[in-house]
Amino acid sequence: MTPYDTNNIFARILRGEIPSHKVYEDDDTLAFMDVMPQSPGHTLVIPKVPSRNILDAAPETLAKLVLVVQKVAVAAKDAFEADGVTVIQFNEPAAGQTVYHLHFHVIPRFDGLPLKPHSGTMEDQAVLAANAGKLRDALAR
Ligand code: AMP
Numbered sequence: 001m002t003p004y005d006t007n008n009i010f011a012r013i014l015r016g017e018i019p020s021h022k023v024y025e026d027d028d029t030l031a032f033m034d035v036m037p038q039s040p041g042h043t044l045v046i047p048k049v050p051s052r053n054i055l056d057a058a059p060e061t062l063a064k065l066v067l068v069v070q071k072v073a074v075a076a077k078d079a080f081e082a083d084g085v086t087v088i089q090f091n092e093p094a095a096g097q098t099v100y101h102l103h104f105h106v107i108p109r110f111d112g113l114p115l116k117p118h119s120g121t122m123e124d125q126a127v128l129a130a131n132a133g134k135l136r137d138a139l140a141r
Contacts, residue, residue, distance in 0.1 A: 002100070004050045010101035014048060021132035024139055028061075033135075034105065035126045038115040041080040041108040041131050045069045051102045053091040061102070069104045079138035080131075082108035087116070103122065104127040 007013070012018045023043060025033040034042040047065050051057040057065075068093060073085045086107040090097035098119055107115065 001056055004052050004056070005100055007112070008049065008101045009028050009099055010044075010046050010103060014046070014101075021128045023132050024068060024072060025134040026068070031072050031106075033114050033123075033132050034113060035122055036119050037123050037128075037130065037131075038105075038118060039086075039105075039109060039113065040127075041082070042106065042136065043072055043076060043106045043135065044103045044104045045072055046101060047113045053056060054089060054099060055091050055103050056104050065102070065104065069106060070090065072106045072135070074141045075111045075135055075138035075141075076106055076108045079134040080108040080141070086108040 009018060013020045021033040028048055030045055031045045034044050046067050047061045049061055051061060069087060073087060077085050086109050088105040096118060
């Protein structure tokens with residue numbers, strides 16, 4: 001398996017070298033807005049420890065991560081008054097992975113609204129900031 005690249009974009013977000021719209025953080029996990037959302041409120045949930053994807057992640061890393069994925073999914077449904085939530089996770093280029101630090105996509109879904117393309121269009125920073133605020137508020141309820 002290709003080794004973990006310490007300069008991948010999510011590692012750089014974790015080190016504070018690149019800005020992000022954070023919605024949740026604890027000792028093990030960070031959640032922030034996807035800059036190219038496939039639906040309003042599209043959020044990424046990542047572990048702080050390095051792993052390339054689910055194939056090399058420690059079981060205890062995944063166990064902690066999935067609890068936050070659930071927390072964010074529940075809050076996202078509330079924050080965006082979504083009809084449903086899609087949770088997706090890609091492993092290796094053949095599966096569509098483009099950033100090589102383990103992450104789960106949490107994507108609010110709305111009846112009749114198809115997903116936009118994966119890694120498609122960059123969202124306006126003000127929209128991302130507003131959506132991050134809505135999600136933080138829902139997480140605090
Ligand atoms: P994947 O294809 O599963 O590896 O997904 C990577 C995701 O990261 C895509 O949905 C991108 O839109 C998103 N992305 C790329 N760069 C950034 C960034 N700097 N901040 C937030 N999301 C990003």
